[in-house]
Amino acid sequence: MITPVAFRQQIREQQFTSSTAGYCQEFVQANLVIVPKQYAFDFFLYTFRNQKACPVIDVLEPGQVESLLAKASDIRTDIPKYHIYEGGTFEKEVESIEAIWEDDFVSFLIGCSFTFESEMIKTNIPLKHIELQKNVAMYQTNIETVAAGPFSGPLVVSMRPIKKELVQLATSITEKYPQMHGGPVHIGDPAQIGISEIEKPDYGEYVEIADDEVPIFWACGVTPQAAAQNAKLPIMITHAPGHMFITDWTNEELLNKDS
Amino acid sequence: MITPVAFRQQIREQQFTSSTAGYCQEFVQANLVIVPKQYAFDFFLYTFRNQKACPVIDVLEPGQVESLLAKASDIRTDIPKYHIYEGGTFEKEVESIEAIWEDDFVSFLIGCSFTFESEMIKTNIPLKHIELQKNVAMYQTNIETVAAGPFSGPLVVSMRPIKKELVQLATSITEKYPQMHGGPVHIGDPAQIGISEIEKPDYGEYVEIADDEVPIFWACGVTPQAAAQNAKLPIMITHAPGHMFITDWTNEELLNKDS
Numbered sequence: 001m002i003t004p005v006a007f008r009q010q011i012r013e014q015q016f017t018s019s020t021a022g023y024c025q026e027f028v029q030a031n032l033v034i035v036p037k038q039y040a041f042d043f044f045l046y047t048f049r050n051q052k053a054c055p056v057i058d059v060l061e062p063g064q065v066e067s068l069l070a071k072a073s074d075i076r077t078d079i080p081k082y083h084i085y086e087g088g089t090f091e092k093e094v095e096s097i098e099a100i101w102e103d104d105f106v107s108f109l110i111g112c113s114f115t116f117e118s119e120m121i122k123t124n125i126p127l128k129h130i131e132l133q134k135n136v137a138m139y140q141t142n143i144e145t146v147a148a149g150p151f152s153g154p155l156v157v158s159m160r161p162i163k164k165e166l167v168q169l170a171t172s173i174t175e176k177y178p179q180m181h182g183g184p185v186h187i188g189d190p191a192q193i194g195i196s197e198i199e200k201p202d203y204g205e206y207v208e209i210a211d212d213e214v215p216i217f218w219a220c221g222v223t224p225q226a227a228a229q230n231a232k233l234p235i236m237i238t239h240a241p242g243h244m245f246i247t248d249w250t251n252e253e254l255l256n257k258d259s
Numbered sequence: 260m261i262t263p264v265a266f267r268q269q270i271r272e273q274q275f276t277s278s279t280a281g282y283c284q285e286f287v288q289a290n291l292v293i294v295p296k297q298y299a300f301d302f303f304l305y306t307f308r309n310q311k312a313c314p315v316i317d318v319l320e321p322g323q324v325e326s327l328l329a330k331a332s333d334i335r336t337d338i339p340k341y342h343i344y345e346g347g348t349f350e351k352e353v354e355s356i357e358a359i360w361e362d363d364f365v366s367f368l369i370g371c372s373f374t375f376e377s378e379m380i381k382t383n384i385p386l387k388h389i390e391l392q393k394n395v396a397m398y399q400t401n402i403e404t405v406a407a408g409p410f411s412g413p414l415v416v417s418m419r420p421i422k423k424e425l426v427q428l429a430t431s432i433t434e435k436y437p438q439m440h441g442g443p444v445h446i447g448d449p450a451q452i453g454i455s456e457i458e459k460p461d462y463g464e465y466v467e468i469a470d471d472e473v474p475i476f477w478a479c480g481v482t483p484q485a486a487a488q489n490a491k492l493p494i495m496i497t498h499a500p501g502h503m504f505i506t507d508w509t510n511e512e513l514l515n516k517d518s
Contacts, residue, residue: 037300040300041296041299041300041303041365042320044300044303044304044307045303045318045320048303048315048318056307059304059307061301061304061407061408106300148320149320
């Protein structure tokens with residue numbers, strides 16, 4: 001099995017440029033949001049006030065490129081694909097951000113649901129979007145996050161159809177991971193959290209909910225991206241959906257972290 | 260029993276200007292550190308990297324004076340005594356900071372050990388410094404905190420002598436409160452964490468350790484104050500030791516908080 005350090009090397013050399021879903025499953029993968037220093041305090045506060053959607057696991061100081069969670073890593077090259085936003089608008093997808101790196105860029109690494117998904121699979125809870133090799137379905141809700149400075153917006157959730165008899169198990173497994181979005185935000189009727197058309201996700205791809213399944217909704221790491229887009233920062237960089245930063249920390253190590 | 264809101268009113272009118280130890284025991288009391296906006300991101304990152312010593316429970320945006328944890332509160336007046344530092348040096352003690360308030364001041368509220376102390380007392384673990392009406396003894400250790408920007412320094416710990424047969428109980432009670440410094444950093448021989456003269460605390464007052472007692476050391480909310488002093492900020496304001504900010508949140512509510 002490939003180690004995180006060897007895998008990051010492949011990514012850095014652009015030999016691997018796809019989704020990281022399913023790779024290095026024992027290790028924590030992270031969402032990335034980069035903002036200029038000027039906005040870093042407000043964004044940090046936004047994540048603090050909305051920890052369930054934005055569980056920060058590391059912050060790199062202005063201009064710093066190595067994460068404390070990943071030895072000899074370089075945040076400018078070690079993600080397969082990046083998205084660049086200007087004035088809140090998506091501009092382009094790139095495989096390295098070395099050319100546009102600035103000394104005042106602050107990188108936030110945010111926990112991601114791959115961690116609890118790998119735990120659910122180990123416990124024999126089938127996850128349809130993975131079986132169908134689809135991106136998980138994500139929705140904007142009518143639940144407002146707590147604003148901070150220019151950052152605000154709706155809570156974004158991911159949805160997974162789970163067999164009725166496994167709902168309790170899926171809930172308790174994910175509750176074990178507060179740093180990875182934790183337990184469900186909502187179980188059942190999508191309308192109750194403002195989702196009118198479940199077949200039309202705002203991000204990702206829809207997977208059907210069978211009669212013996214219940215839709216379960218979890219806070220999603222796209223929430224802080226959406227807030228940063230709303231804030232219309234002159235520049236902001238994120239990972240491309242599904243193309244995550246892979247750390248050296250096992251899921252278990254992060255779970256037991258005691259700082 | 261006086262409510263937090265009524266007690267804050269008395270403090271605001273300077274009818275109460277003493278230590279808040281023992282008041283509103285069911286409610287969370289907090290340490291205060293105020294820094295100018297320019298340093299707020301780095302200080303926030305310092306607290307994030309040293310969560311055991313610096314468990315942030317609320318952050319007020321630049322110029323904001325009301326905490327989300329305390330309705331109609333005013334951080335400029337609702338603490339009995341403040342300490343003002345200039346260039347890292349203690350300048351004076353005041354009962355209000357209205358006169359020197361600036362629109363770029365960012366206030367950090369940090370969990371305090373009063374919460375777990377009230378829990379220990381309820382469980383019949385005697386706390387000698389409280390019985391003797393002394394300030395708890397605090398020490399600089401040889402454990403370095405993780406630096407962030409200009410903030411760095413040693414971990415500061417508080418010490419409480421606990422009867423041998425109650426050590427396990429005191430440990431497990433405090434572990435229940437990760438947002439209030441959590442479990443002990445060290446149990447037993449002070450020399451192992453670099454404390455050479457246990458009779459001479461760096462802050463607070465020494466209480467004797469009897470033959471049937473063991474010294475237990477917990478991470479202490481003075482740690483971030485010491486780091487901010489080291490950083491020699493042009494201005495920084497803290498509460499005076501023991502003179503805390505009282506929130507509307509019960510200890511139980513904070514324990515079960517799920518953001």
